[in-house]
Amino acid sequence: MMKQLSRYVNRDLSWLEFNRRVMAEAKDHSVPLLERAKFLAIVSSNLDEFMSVRVAGIQDQLKAGFTKIDFTGYSPAGLWKRLLKRTGQMVGEQYRTYREVMRELSRKGIVLTTVAELNASQSAAMDTYFREIVFPVLTPMAVDQSRPFPLVHTKELYLAVLLRGEGETEADEPYFAIVQVPSILPRYVRLPGRANSKKATFILLEDLIQTYIDTLFNGYTPFAVHPFRLTRNADLTLNEEGAEDLLEEIEKELRRRRWGIPVRLETGASFHPYALERLKEELEIDDHVIEIDGPLDLSFLMKFASALPGFDDLRYPRLEPVYPAELEETDDMFEVIRQRDVLLYHPYESFEAVTDFVQQAAADPDVLAIKMTMYRVSGQSALVQSLAEAAGNGKQVTVVVELKARFDEERNIAWARQLEKAGCHVVYGLVGLKTHAKILLVVRREGNTLRRYVHVATGNYNDITAKLYTDIGLFTAHPVIGGDASALFNEVTGYSAPYEWQAFGVAPAGLKEILLDLIDREKEHALAGRPAHIIAKMNSLSNQEMIDKLYEASKAGVTIELIVRGVCCLRPGVPDLSENIRVFSIVDRFLEHSRLLYVRNGGDEQVYISSADWMTRNLTRRIELMCPVFDQRLRSSLINVLQLSLQDNVKSRELKSSGLYEPTVGGADPVRSQFQAERIHSWKIQG
Template identity: 75%
Template sequence: MSKVLSPYVNRDLSWIEFNRRVLEEAQDPSTPLLDRAKFLAIVSSNLDEFMSVRMAGIQDQLKAGYTKMDFTGYTPQGLWKRLLKRTGQMVTEQYRTYREVMRGLAKENIHIRDMEDLNASQQGAMEDYFRKIVFPVLTPMAVDQSRPFPLLRTKELYLAVLLQEPDADEDAEPYFAIVQVPSILPRCVPVPAHGNSKKQEFVLLEDIIQTFIQNLFSGYKLTAVDPFRLTRNADLTLNEEGAEDLLEEIEKELRRRRWGMPVRLEIEEGFHPYALDLLREELEIEDHVVPIGGPLDLSFLMRFTGVLKGREDLRYPKLEPEYPRELEEHELIFDTIRERDVLLHHPYESFEPLTEFVQQAAEDPQVLAVKMTLYRVSGKSEIVQALAAAAESGKQVTVVVELKARFDEERNIAWARQLEKAGCHVVYGLVGLKTHAKILLVVRREEDQLRRYVHVGTGNYNDSTAKAYTDIGLFTSHPVIGADASALFNEVTGYSSPYEWQAFGVAPSDLMEKLFRLIDREREHAEAGRGGYIAAKMNSLSNQEMIDKLYEASRSGVRIDLIVRGVCCLRPGVPGLSENIRVVSIVDRFLEHSRLLYVRNAGEEQVYLSSADWMTRNLTRRIELMCPVFDPNLRESLISIIRLQLSDNVKARELKSTGGYERVLPAEDEQLLRSQFEAERNRIWKKEEDEKGAKIRV
């Protein structure tokens, strides 16, 4: 008998499928070589986060003796074993792809060499680099009775060194030491070209150190030098209720994160068994040791591709974001927004209007107040500088900084301190809730009245990620949205009784309830013979109640199209349950990040943009925002984006009832359509066209 499938796909196994789709982009011969290398780096970074958060959480359950099944039918023990196998297979496939990409780059005269492959003059140059630059930074850490095993940092690269005294017997127990490969130095070191060669050659830093490491241990004989890397539990465990100063409490937790419980040990193939046994014992790692057939931590490829100059032929053509035409009509952005709402579609359109909007608010004497949420910002954020300037000019500036944005905590702490020094009122959100909503409110005095100008977005106020993530932003001065925006900030920054939202859906108060009402209304339309249709785009779908609500609508005849980039626990195409639901995922050059909802409503269409994925954490443990788009032309623009992505037959994969994904292929007489390329070429979100007008060859 065949096993009966659970109605739900396990979240972590679904994530593995997502990272496999990222790996497929590295494997795709049509992807430019240097971008294939970037995708390999992303696979590694994704796996690191998965190990340090999701696998760490399962490990905690195992240590606590937790045996209960989750709603997808997995116990922690069963899931741990399944994930070890699946991630192991992925790493093997990743390094097979790495070797293939390196062979391709070698044909383009780009090489990462082994030290032994360099000629004498090149080896001399590397020895000189080691003595002048590397050697002074290195610190050997011996392990013996007087020197205990050192605390090893998470995700840092180390060398395990075995040594013998020159006259020692071969069977004598070796000495053991650890050397950290300094992350402050470039991982890829350029090798001087030989003569007039056009080759660009590099050597990995750890290879240089291994070659000349004898200089650190004079008087001893080297037995083995092997690279290894440790991943620790990186989940913050905060007692927010008992924290008098949340900022200081998070700073303490960040220091503890470096020494969290070990989750994974990566070693290079051929690692010396004595050194491995010692590491296993000291780190208390049993079954999660991963032998790697290549350089550890391929995330270095992201920087490597960045230092290669003059090889634009090996990358996707550079995208030059356009400045929105609508915002060029007036000198001040306020004047345009007062006349009409404006949509921004990043990265095809520039992020500059957002920066300019805050800068104009800082300089405009008519502006009285600026209020904004900051979740993740870039290293040199002009928006943060403009907020500081606004406060210094005497305006009321309130900034809700989310200190608990995972892996951006340190940067956000720095911004919070800078903003406080400038005179901004900095708020760290509500206890127990992350502030994930993306909203900016400017209050301006105009002709004896106050007018509110609002920007609501699907992505962070981050000029760096706006070049690589697809996101939607809405500028509006609609009074209803402005009133809701003011109420939202009042709830986050002060004491305010529950507010009856006129336009917004806000988590955790009423967003899920509002989504349920919209889905139920489509179900009622379908049951009354008026047809029902829902299309939603998001990063992840894992909340069981939401999935059950969609199943209920599907059984009533509502047709549902979902564009879910990453995790999806809903199982589509199951007879009697979800045969009216289709799920596609698009993984391409840019990270699909926008969250959109379209409900047909028997012809009275409604469209929303949101900061929230349909996950339990977003709907119940975060401050999230869903905002309607009132302008009919802009609604149609967003519907066009959804239709375009649902028509993708180049980079779209469709989720099957088995939990696996298959590429969407064009029909025999159908033209190829790659939604991201189409959006880039034709600015489709600004054009009026029907469902068929988008299709051209790519």
């Protein structure tokens, strides 16, 4: 008898299916070659984070003897075995794709070669590069009775070296050492070529070091040199209640992260058995060792493909974001926003409009206060400079910096210190909660009154990712939204009794309940015989209560269309459960990142933008924000965005009840939502 499917898809297995969709872009021959290389890099980076956080968490459960079965039907032990098997298969597929992409790049004049294949002039150049640039940075680390095994940093590349002393034979136990491949140097080295040649030839840094490894061990003979890489548990465990200074506590925890428990060991092919046993013994890892036939850590391909000059025919055409038309012809953004709400659609519209808004506020003598949240910002953020300038101009500047933004903790600590030195009030949010809401509030004196200007967004205040992610931003001077914005900052920065939100849905207190009520309302419309329709776009859907509520609505007859880029634990298309639900995922040139919600509401349509995915952490352990779009014209614009995504039949995949994704079928003509330029640029409803 066929095993009955669970009502839910397991979160971690769903994530692997998402990474497989990323891999599909690397395998797609219609994608430009250098872009395929970038997707291979993304697969690697995704797997690194998955291992260091999700798989590490399951490993912790196993060590603690945790055996409880989760709501999707998996125990930690069962899930661990399934994940190791599937990730192993994924890595094999990744490296087969890597070899294919590199062969095709070689035919186009981009060659990754080995030291053994260099000509005389190239060998001389590499000899000079090694001795002048690489050798001074290297540190050989021997392991013996007087020198204990050194700290192996997470996700760094190393070489394991076996050596013999003079006169020793194979019968003698070898000497063991490791050498870190310095991450401060480029992972790949370009070789000199003939004049006027368009060919670009490279070797990998670890191959170069391996060739000259004997220069690090005078008097000894290296006879085996192999690359390896360790992934450690990278989850921060903070005692925020007992931390007198959260910033200092996170800095301490970041230092502890370097000593996190090993989760995965990657080794080069044909690794010497003695060296492998030494590593496994010293690192105390045995059950997750992956042998890789190719360069370890393909994330270097992102910079390799992006920074390589020329070869533009092997990339997507350059996209130049346009400045929002509503703001382009004005020197006073406040005047425009006072008259009408303005939507921004990134990356098609420029993030410079947000930067310009903050710069204008910083210089405007009538602006009294600026308040904003900061989750992930870029390395050279103009917003931070403008906030510092505003504080220098005597304005009240308050910045809620989320220090616990995973893997951006160090950068955010640096920003926090810089802002404090400039005179800004820096707040680290509420104990136990990440501040993930994206909101900017400007308070301005206008005559005898104060007016609030608000920017609410689905994505971070980051000018770099705004060119790579699809996100929505809303400028408004609506007094109700302004009042809620002030109340939100008061709750985060001070003491405040529970506030009756007029427009916002705010997590953890109330957002989930609002979402559940909106779904229930559509259910009631359906039961009353009225058309009922929900379209929701998000990154992930894994909260059981939200899924069950969608199942209820589906059984009542509500048409539900979900656009979920990554994890989706809901199982669509199951008779008598979810037959009215369809789930789509789009993986393409840009990272789909906007969170949008449409409800038909008996014809009185409502549209919301949000920072929150429908995950338990977003709804219960983060400060999140959902904001209604009041302007009918802007609501229609966002409905256009959702409809275009639903019409995609080129890069869209549909989740089936099996838990697997299949290419979306529909329409006589191909529709690629991210590339329908004429429709994207006219997405705003005029009038």
